[in-house]
Amino acid sequence: MLQVNYIRENREKVLERLSVRNFKQPELVDEIIKIDEERRQAQTSLDSLSAIANSSAKQIGELMRNGKKEEADILKSETTANKEQIKNLSDVLAEAEDKLYHLIVQLPNLPHDSVPAGATPEENEVVLIHGEPAVLAENAVPHWELTAKYDIIDFELGTKIAGAGFPVYKGKGARLQRALINFFLDRAVEAGYREMQVPHLVNEASGFGTGQLPDKEGQMYHAGVDNLYLIPTAEVPVTNLYRDVILKEEELPVRNTAYTPCFRREAGSYGAHVRGLNRLHQFDKVELVQVVHPEKSYEVLEQMSSYVQTLLKELGLHYRVLSLCGGDMGFTSAKTYDMEVWSAAQQRWLEVSSVSNFETYQSNRLKLRFKGATGKTQLAHTLNGSALALPRIVASILENNQTDKGIKIPEVLVKYTGFEYID
Template sequence: MLQVNYIRENREKVLERLSIRNFKQPELVDEVIKFDEERRQTQTSLDNLSAIANASAKQVGELMRNGKKEEAEVIKAQTTSNKEQMKQLADQLAVAELHLYNALVQLPNLPGELVPVGATPEENEVTYLYGEPVQLHAKALPHWELTAKYDIIDFELGTKITGAGFPVYKGKGARLQRALINFFLDRATAAGYREMQVPLMVNEASGFGTGQLPDKEGQMYHSTVDNLYLIPTAEVPVTNLYRDVILKEEELPIKNTAYTPCFRREAGSYGAHVRGLNRLHQFDKVELVQVVHPDTSYAVLEEMSTYVQSLLQDLGLHYRVLRLCGGDMGFVSAMTYDMEVWSAAQQRWLEVSSVSNFEAYQTNRLKLRYKGATGKTQLAHTLNGSALALPRIVAAILENYQTEDGVMIPEVLIPYTGFDRID
């Protein structure tokens, strides 16, 4: 959530940055400023009446002690009138705060200075390209046919048990999944991230803190009886570990990693581009989350991007890095890098990771602050990245490493799988 003071003091800059996003409701900026002014004026009036009421109460006490009951009764009557006005002002304040909140939560984060202008994914900026496309044999298959051929992932069985988008991993398919999870976790902990195990369901406050609510409730599975949400990513519970926390500056940066299943409704997702493992309702992911000093967050973003790329390089996958344009960024992000691997069999790019800097947008919602050497508290910055999401990594490995005699396993994974090929 954007900070009200910043909006009030930098109206033109806020509007200019929101235009980079092609934001369709710029009038909300002026609504925030208007409701904030109403809130502040009402609060001032309420504070003034409260001060008068406190002074009157003391005066009544003194008069009563001095036997001046009649004078005390006159002031009591005035105090009663003040209390009625205070109640009216308190009601007005609550309305102004609600209007302010409703306008604020509709404003996305402001894009960073390096975010390119653009409205569609086609306008994202390619910042890096690694490797060359694999040249497959003439009878190469897409991954959904390979999984059936080698009986390692069963999409129909998952549909029978639950529904579309919930595959069943079998035999070497399940072991490949587990191998990737362990490989990613081992690499993360070796890079200084602390491994965490977190709940797979969160409450509304957690969903609000990281920006999934009220923006993405339609994409989340909701247990209405208990009012809990299945997590769309480990980012939500891991970041919320620090909700309402004041850290010491020397504790920064905080680096955590977690493996979790992730659950996304993906409403309205249809077509060939979501076939097989390309888009699922339940999938596995290893996530990275950092809480950092504001001065370092963009350097950390580059560091996290480089780290994720090292995983793709170790897996021997041809990939590219995109800096997302304003119109393609997530609601909460200030800047995002997407990593996409090349699917040789499908002849298209598959997104396997997003690494984002949220600046203070999440921490303002979370009330996540740190105290500096001067004793002043201020908002920290948060970042997160997929390292990595498994379905499309599995798809890329199956497709790019296929031969006429089976699917080879990337060398770095063999100690984790215990086998070097799927046949």
């Protein structure tokens, strides 16, 4: 979340950047400043009265030690009203802090100055386009027909077991999934990331730390008896490894990767854009998470974007990179690049990765800090990116590589799959 001091000292800047997001409640900023002023006044008065109370306590102690009980009793009676004021001010302070918290968590992160203004995906900026669309035969079909033809993914069986959006991968379909997971993990480790295995459920503190709560509780599966949430992405548990941690500056950057299934209660809709693998409630993903020095975070964001692109190139996929406009970015992000691959059979772009810089938005919630050589402690910057999310990668591989012999497996995956074609 945003830091109160920054909001108070940079009101106009905060309002200007929120307008880039097309944020609908700018009045929250002035309300936060107002409540913060009340909180600060209460804190100042409380500190003053507490100092007086401490001084009186010392005087009373000295009077009692010197046998001046009557004088001590008089001073005690004078401090009674002071104690009542302290209690009242403590209540005022607690109430102001509670109000401030509930207001500030409603503010999204401020977009970086390079983020384009806009409210819809149509206003995102195309940064680059790589490659050319696959040229398919006239009888080419979308992936949901290919998965049925080759019996590699069963959507109806998944619906029987759990519900829509929970497919069953079979035979070569399951092996392709495993091949992609291993390929992505191996490449990440080669690039210097440390592989982690993390829980697939998290508590409220973890959800709050990375910004899923209280913003996205409706999108998360909730295990009510234990008050745990199924993770929507490995970003949540991996970033929370560093909650309430103070790192040494020389430990930065921290670079971790993890494979997990991901669970999302996305609202149901109909049509080809959500058909088959295009939108699922459970899917597999390899995630990258970095904790970095604030001065390096935008350099790292570009590096992470380039890294994801190398994976898409190795898979032989036609892709584009978008710089998301303010209104299309996630609640916690300061800047996001989306990578989309071209589905030649569906004739549309499919998002397969988001790479985001959160600056201090997550680390402020997490209390994730680092200490420099001078001993000064400050908030770190956090970043994450999908490298990659599998469903639409699988969809694109199936659709773009369909031939008369079957579906040709990208060359870099053959050593993982053990076969060159799905036939």
